[in-house]
Amino acid sequence: KTPAELKRTVVLVGMMGAGKTAVGKALAARLGVPFRDSDAEIEAAAAMTIAEIFERDGEAFFRARETEVIRRLISGPPCILSTGGGAFLQAQNREMISAKGVSVWLNADLALLWSRVKNKDTRPLLRTPDPYATLQEIYAARTPIYARADIEVASQPGYTIETMTSRVIDAL
Numbered sequence: 001k002t003p004a005e006l007k008r009t010v011v012l013v014g015m016m017g018a019g020k021t022a023v024g025k026a027l028a029a030r031l032g033v034p035f036r037d038s039d040a041e042i043e044a045a046a047a048m049t050i051a052e053i054f055e056r057d058g059e060a061f062f063r064a065r066e067t068e069v070i071r072r073l074i075s076g077p078p079c080i081l082s083t084g085g086g087a088f089l090q091a092q093n094r095e096m097i098s099a100k101g102v103s104v105w106l107n108a109d110l111a112l113l114w115s116r117v118k119n120k121d122t123r124p125l126l127r128t129p130d131p132y133a134t135l136q137e138i139y140a141a142r143t144p145i146y147a148r149a150d151i152e153v154a155s156q157p158g159y160t161i162e163t164m165t166s167r168v169i170d171a172l
């Protein structure tokens with residue numbers, strides 16, 4: 001696919017650690033279209049990290065900014081848009097995404113997600129006494145919602161970013 005063929009923004013959704021940002025960057029490079037990342041946009045506008053925003057202003061504030069960023073980016077020219085793991089859970093975000101973009105769920109199993117997030121301290125939702133149990137709960141609650149995405153691309157432990165990128169391109 002060439003940029004000319006990419007008529008709709010490709011919106012990557014899925015759990016923390018699924019590879020949305022890494023695959024999104026590679027996908028954008030392969031297709032020659034801009035890469036946008038909702039978390040990065042929110043951080044840049046606030047001049048704070050996601051963790052700081054959660055701490056200072058709370059999750060509801062963050063979610064409102066997330067919806068604004070998605071509304072703005074999905075209305076612009078086609079791009080690859082990587083979203084935070086909670087973005088697709090909100091009905092209004094899903095509606096905007098399905099009206100103007102194509103959603104792609106990067107689906108990775110719990111063990112793989114945990115291996116990627118366990119040593120990072122950047123995710124406020126996992127700052128709990130038992131982050132693994134929290135991840136497990138979030139995963140179970142969200143899976144049926146992510147499954148509403150237009151396309152599912154499953155990740156496996158051996159898959160590289162390039163493998164995932166090719167699989168997304170094949171599925172588009």
Ligand code: S3P
Pocket residue numbers: 014015016017020039050083084085086087122123124125
């Ligand atoms: C969140 C995921 C994070 C970030 C915030 C909340 C979530 O993004 O938006 O910490 O609700 O799953 P990543 O999926 O990029 O980690």
